[in-house]
Amino acid sequence: MNEQKTLVLTPALIGGAIAGVLSGIPIVSCMCCLWIIGGAILATYLLSKTTSAPLTSSDGAIIGVFTGIVAAVVKTILDVILTPLNREIYQRLMERFAEYMQEMPPGFEDMFSESSFETTVPKILFELLISGIIFSALGALGGIIGISLFKKKPPQPPQGAPNVPENTGNRQS
């Protein structure tokens, strides 16, 4: 059981860390949810390389959820660290866009309000909770997509082997 957990956790940590970092870096983070899905796909790929057993879509969902949680934690930490840098970047953007202020749609200036860059503990915890839930769902989706891309075909019986009738037993639908 512990070995199974390690098999799942390591790829999830790697995929989640990469997805979290990319989601937290300014400019690059505009790809948003696709990084989380991509991270989960990566985690599934790594898992498929470490185990010889065929993986199911259920395995993809589980590893995807873990990847999403890791990504949420990493992104939140990165957001706290990079908030001063983000503030500076957006202020410079604001100065550039001010030349075109009359052409910009209403509500534009609210995007750069000071409150957007506050790092209070309740705000951080709220963002972590929301990110955790949303990234878990996105991660599950990415993990399932990854399984469809990287799943191994079940081993074929060797040619010439006698056909042994399958014991169907009781099947539940």
Add this chain to the structure above:
Amino acid sequence: MKTKSRVRLVYFLTLAGTLLWLGLIFLAPYLKSRDSGLNIFAYLIFAPICHQIPARSFFLFGHPLAVCGRCLGIYFGFLGGMGLYAFRRRFSVTTLPRIRTFILATSPLVLDGMGNFFHLWSTPHWIRFLTGFLWGLILPFYFITGVSDFFINRDREKAERSKNIS
């Protein structure tokens, strides 16, 4: 029979979640138009997964929606895919779509996204919405299949464990 009931449960829970999600997207600008402080939370919920740039978003009640045009397309596509899923799969099939289906549905989104990101072109809102919608259409076929598979496997393991005990 149990498979079908599990798939149906996952399907309807996902449908309820999708409708709630879309509702929140449209609720945000409404709350802002009413000067309600709750609009901050509404926009904050979508902040981790969308850049929310007003120039890339549709507007309602004079304020941008909580997500950009592409994300809105993905979520509406997901809703459309839910309808397609019920029609095509009828809650009984638990196999994932083919890789080429995924590539076909994803390519327009990736191409358009890359083109805009590297400033090769700038697409209008409706094309972003459309590329997102196309991709969103296939996502329920993965999500519902995978999550249902998780619960079906869990039920199977429980049944096997109780069989071994007895």
